[in-house]
Amino acid sequence: MSKVSIPKGMRDFSPQVMAKRNYIFDTIRKSFQLYGFEQIETPTMENRETLTGKYGDEGDSLIFNVLQRGDKLSKALTNTELKAAERENFEDVTFFNRNVSNLADMALRYDLTVPFARYVVQHQNEIAFPFKRYQIQPVWRADRPQKGRYREFYQCDADIIGSESLLNEVELVKLFDEVLSNLGLKSFSIKLNNRKILSGIAEVIGRPEMIIPITVAIDKLDKIGLERVNEELTQRGLTVEELEKIQPLFKIEGSNDEKLAQLAEFLKDSEIGLKGIEETQFILHTINSIGLNTANLEVDVTLARGLDYYTGAIFEVVSNEVKMGSICGGGRYADLTGIFGLKNMSGVGISFGADRIYDVMEELNLFLESSNAVTQVLFINFGEKESAYCMKVLQNLRAKGIRTELYPDAAKMKKQMKYANDKNIPFVVMVGEDEMNSGQLSLKNMESGEQSKVSVEELIDSMV
Amino acid sequence: MSKVSIPKGMRDFSPQVMAKRNYIFDTIRKSFQLYGFEQIETPTMENRETLTGKYGDEGDSLIFNVLQRGDKLSKALTNTELKAAERENFEDVTFFNRNVSNLADMALRYDLTVPFARYVVQHQNEIAFPFKRYQIQPVWRADRPQKGRYREFYQCDADIIGSESLLNEVELVKLFDEVLSNLGLKSFSIKLNNRKILSGIAEVIGRPEMIIPITVAIDKLDKIGLERVNEELTQRGLTVEELEKIQPLFKIEGSNDEKLAQLAEFLKDSEIGLKGIEETQFILHTINSIGLNTANLEVDVTLARGLDYYTGAIFEVVSNEVKMGSICGGGRYADLTGIFGLKNMSGVGISFGADRIYDVMEELNLFLESSNAVTQVLFINFGEKESAYCMKVLQNLRAKGIRTELYPDAAKMKKQMKYANDKNIPFVVMVGEDEMNSGQLSLKNMESGEQSKVSVEELIDSMV
Numbered sequence: 032m033s034k035v036s037i038p039k040g041m042r043d044f045s046p047q048v049m050a051k052r053n054y055i056f057d058t059i060r061k062s063f064q065l066y067g068f069e070q071i072e073t074p075t076m077e078n079r080e081t082l083t084g085k086y087g088d089e090g091d092s093l094i095f096n097v098l099q100r101g102d103k104l105s106k107a108l109t110n111t112e113l114k115a116a117e118r119e120n121f122e123d124v125t126f127f128n129r130n131v132s133n134l135a136d137m138a139l140r141y142d143l144t145v146p147f148a149r150y151v152v153q154h155q156n157e158i159a160f161p162f163k164r165y166q167i168q169p170v171w172r173a174d175r176p177q178k179g180r181y182r183e184f185y186q187c188d189a190d191i192i193g194s195e196s197l198l199n200e201v202e203l204v205k206l207f208d209e210v211l212s213n214l215g216l217k218s219f220s221i222k223l224n225n226r227k228i229l230s231g232i233a234e235v236i237g238r239p240e241m242i243i244p245i246t247v248a249i250d251k252l253d254k255i256g257l258e259r260v261n262e263e264l265t266q267r268g269l270t271v272e273e274l275e276k277i278q279p280l281f282k283i284e285g286s287n288d289e290k291l292a293q294l295a296e297f298l299k300d301s302e303i304g305l306k307g308i309e310e311t312q313f314i315l316h317t318i319n320s321i322g323l324n325t326a327n328l329e330v331d332v333t334l335a336r337g338l339d340y341y342t343g344a345i346f347e348v349v350s351n352e353v354k355m356g357s358i359c360g361g362g363r364y365a366d367l368t369g370i371f372g373l374k375n376m377s378g379v380g381i382s383f384g385a386d387r388i389y390d391v392m393e394e395l396n397l398f399l400e401s402s403n404a405v406t407q408v409l410f411i412n413f414g415e416k417e418s419a420y421c422m423k424v425l426q427n428l429r430a431k432g433i434r435t436e437l438y439p440d441a442a443k444m445k446k447q448m449k450y451a452n453d454k455n456i457p458f459v460v461m462v463g464e465d466e467m468n469s470g471q472l473s474l475k476n477m478e479s480g481e482q483s484k485v486s487v488e489e490l491i492d493s494m495v
Numbered sequence: 496m497s498k499v500s501i502p503k504g505m506r507d508f509s510p511q512v513m514a515k516r517n518y519i520f521d522t523i524r525k526s527f528q529l530y531g532f533e534q535i536e537t538p539t540m541e542n543r544e545t546l547t548g549k550y551g552d553e554g555d556s557l558i559f560n561v562l563q564r565g566d567k568l569s570k571a572l573t574n575t576e577l578k579a580a581e582r583e584n585f586e587d588v589t590f591f592n593r594n595v596s597n598l599a600d601m602a603l604r605y606d607l608t609v610p611f612a613r614y615v616v617q618h619q620n621e622i623a624f625p626f627k628r629y630q631i632q633p634v635w636r637a638d639r640p641q642k643g644r645y646r647e648f649y650q651c652d653a654d655i656i657g658s659e660s661l662l663n664e665v666e667l668v669k670l671f672d673e674v675l676s677n678l679g680l681k682s683f684s685i686k687l688n689n690r691k692i693l694s695g696i697a698e699v700i701g702r703p704e705m706i707i708p709i710t711v712a713i714d715k716l717d718k719i720g721l722e723r724v725n726e727e728l729t730q731r732g733l734t735v736e737e738l739e740k741i742q743p744l745f746k747i748e749g750s751n752d753e754k755l756a757q758l759a760e761f762l763k764d765s766e767i768g769l770k771g772i773e774e775t776q777f778i779l780h781t782i783n784s785i786g787l788n789t790a791n792l793e794v795d796v797t798l799a800r801g802l803d804y805y806t807g808a809i810f811e812v813v814s815n816e817v818k819m820g821s822i823c824g825g826g827r828y829a830d831l832t833g834i835f836g837l838k839n840m841s842g843v844g845i846s847f848g849a850d851r852i853y854d855v856m857e858e859l860n861l862f863l864e865s866s867n868a869v870t871q872v873l874f875i876n877f878g879e880k881e882s883a884y885c886m887k888v889l890q891n892l893r894a895k896g897i898r899t900e901l902y903p904d905a906a907k908m909k910k911q912m913k914y915a916n917d918k919n920i921p922f923v924v925m926v927g928e929d930e931m932n933s934g935q936l937s938l939k940n941m942e943s944g945e946q947s948k949v950s951v952e953e954l955i956d957s958m959v
Contacts, residue, residue, distance in 0.1 A: 436531030
């Protein structure tokens with residue numbers, strides 16, 4: 032007997048789980064379309080050089096590589112042999128990377144952003160800019176699997192590329208609110224920051240190169256408290272004077288407008304910092320004038336995701352009802368396609384984390400009982416003559432869009448009823464000799480147990 | 496500048512193509528659900544041993560393998576080195592396969608059937624049998640790319656496992672008819688054969704082991720004519736006497752019932768052959784009693800697909816309007832899960848070839864102009880004040896489900912109109928000073944060029 036399992040970090044999705052996942056994807060897709068985004072898909076495999084060097088060293092090490100095939104593999108193996116023989120002449124990493132380049136020509140998509148950038152550059156002459164695209168596809172990362180972290184998972188991304196207008200940011204904030212409200216979330220916060228504000232802070236302190244460690248430390252304020260944040264900043268090399276300068280930042284509080292006013296005071300000598308505040312104010316005020324359904328929009332200067340690539344607005348969405356990391360994120364990147372040679376293409380995008388949204392919805396019991404994917408009526412099979420009769424009735428029901436099936440075997444009644452139960456089919460129809468003669472079918476409501484006689488027309492009317 | 500391309504045999508899908516593909520997938524999905532099939536998804540990557548040895552040697556060589564990672568890769572490379580050193584002791588293929596097993600732990604899904612079998616065995620205790628599952632996911636094959644053949648393509652499969660009833664075959668024939676009719680195909684044939692009939696033919700001739708070469712030769716009758724088929728059979732080792740015996744088969748003609756009657760005469764001494772005829776008759780007669788929408792159901796004894804695994808009915812669907820290979824296929828396999836240790840699970844399944852169906856529909860111009868994916872109204876951006884006004888109107892339209900967008904930048908009118916044109920947006924709304932004062936928006940029909948003034952309410956009413 033072969034081993035029957037799937038690779039670690041990978042998942043099978045049962046019909047029950049698929050129905051819930053599709054509900055999330057359909058809701059996201061519908062809103063993306065409502066906002067004018069168009070769908071694209073890119074291949075699962077990209078050329079290795081398209082992906083490598085785009086995600087940092089750690090990211091690179093998480094990329095799944097695809098082995099060469101046929102003659103090229105034979106040749107690669109021979110080369111590998113050569114390289115191995117030369118092994119002592121190389122540091123391990125070089126040896127390793129050279130062999131991988133040698134053995135693998137393609138790699139699996141690590142995210143949707145880099146393939147999107149590649150797509151835009153490759154198809155720039157066919158695209159109507161600004162290009163509002165969405166993409167819902169799986170990505171793969173050889174991360175250590177753990178609760179809520181998988182090696183294959185879907186990303187649901189919407190990006191606008193080729194427009195610097197902040198109205199795009201406004202639209203994306205609205206989109207977060209729209210999708211998550213439609214999914215039934217009652218309390219969630221969209222956190223808003225701006226890379227320029229963070230740059231301004233590092234500039235004001237006089238340590239622009241320290242932007243990332245400073246932000247990482249600030250980010251921990253809630254968790255570890257002021258004292259330990261200051262300790263960490265000292266450890267990271269801030270002088271007493273620099274530490275003094277940063278303190279007002281930790282006291283910023285109040286409404287979004289109050290926070291921004293205090294921040295403007297703090298950043299008054301930083302041009303870039305003030306630019307970040309201006310951008311944030313525009314987004315905030317425009318959103319205020321049109322309103323949100325459910326979301327709480329909150330300026331959060333400690334928000335520091337994606338500092339490697341974001342250049343303007345930074346978004347993160349968290350549920351206020353379920354303790355979990357961010358369920359969505361996004362931001363603006365001034366030069367998304369530069370890596371592939373197309374300069375000056377500013378883009379802004381967001382991503383919905385379908386798996387985490389699923390977990391939040393499951394915990395809050397937000398999935399509806401009814402599903403479009405479930406059979407509505409099962410016909411019990413009493414034998415050849417009866418099933419021939421039922422097949423015709425089936426046909427009439429399906430013509431009206433009623434999801435219907437006939438149990439394929441004339442099995443014991445108990446087994447057929449169990450099947451209806453297991454599959455959550457709400458109605459069962461029984462057609463025996465009497466029913467065929469009278470044309471009055473026996474209909475059983477599986478929930479109430481109630482049984483009645485109905486004509487085919489009545490059956491159809493009760494279902495549509 | 497990095498190389499901007501995708502691997503050969505792979506494809507990007509533009510918004511225009513995606514809209515058409517989704518139309519096909521949605522139509523298939525809806526019919527699958529109408530017939531009581533439930534969706535599952537399996538991971539892109541399976542353990543290598545799950546896939547290898549299931550598709551024959553040629554199939555095996557087309558599987559994409561995924562390279563080990565991290566320490567395991569380092570170790571594998573060292574082992575590869577050892578194996579390479581020992582190379583002279585192995586035949587090439589052994590050397591090759593051992594190194595692949597060593598270097599690659601996972602492989603990409605080659606079809607949906609083997610992962611489905613693995614799924615059934617792994618989750619047998621959670622499944623309500625007979626299990627009617629559908630699955631729409633991409634598969635990967637390292638085939639030589641050519642027109643209409645890709646290295647990544649979607650399969651759309653529906654299978655019933657755990658029931659021997661021929662009503663399942665009937666349902667699947669109906670499903671072919673339903674889906675392809677709904678897609679707008681006007682003339683197509685569902686070809687029906689049975690592996691047992693083919694076994695019977697080989698038995699009657701006295702060469703049961705020759706079933707495949709005999710069938711392959713028969714299959715060419717239409718293309719190369721009787722004389723050359725007989726030549727080929729002689730070359731393949733049939734004696735003059737055996738060749739004589741097979742001749743009546745080549746004269747079979749007429750309606751389905753007439754063909755089956757002649758075939759019954761030919762197979763009168765073969766128990767298995769007569770069983771195949773009986774099964775085919777049942778399917779045919781049941782279908783005749785309920786009728787088909789569009790399809791022509793045709794018994795075809797030359798149909799010989801999947802002889803390696805099918806044990807009963809064999810299906811193939813061809814368009815009669817467009818010259819192309821089969822657009823769908825399927826059949827019954829008596830023991831689908833035996834390879835994974837679960838015996839006596841008979842299954843029957845069909846597969847829709849989305850790419851070929853796409854090509855047929857494109858050639859026949861069957862894709863509708865309108866699409867749910869396209870923006871219905873574009874608001875022109877005349878500046879900050881105007882766009883702030885428009886954002887609120889946008890909101891009202893979207894609340895009614897109208898797909899709407901605002902051009903994000905106050906660009907030149909011509910550029911914004913070109914955007915609407917390129918994206919096939921049917922209506923454009925212009926809001927300037929006058930419109931804001933009067934509340935009467937300027938609406939332009941992009942097709943007719945007609946322009947009118949409408950209130951927001953009138954705009955909404957005209958769109959929904």
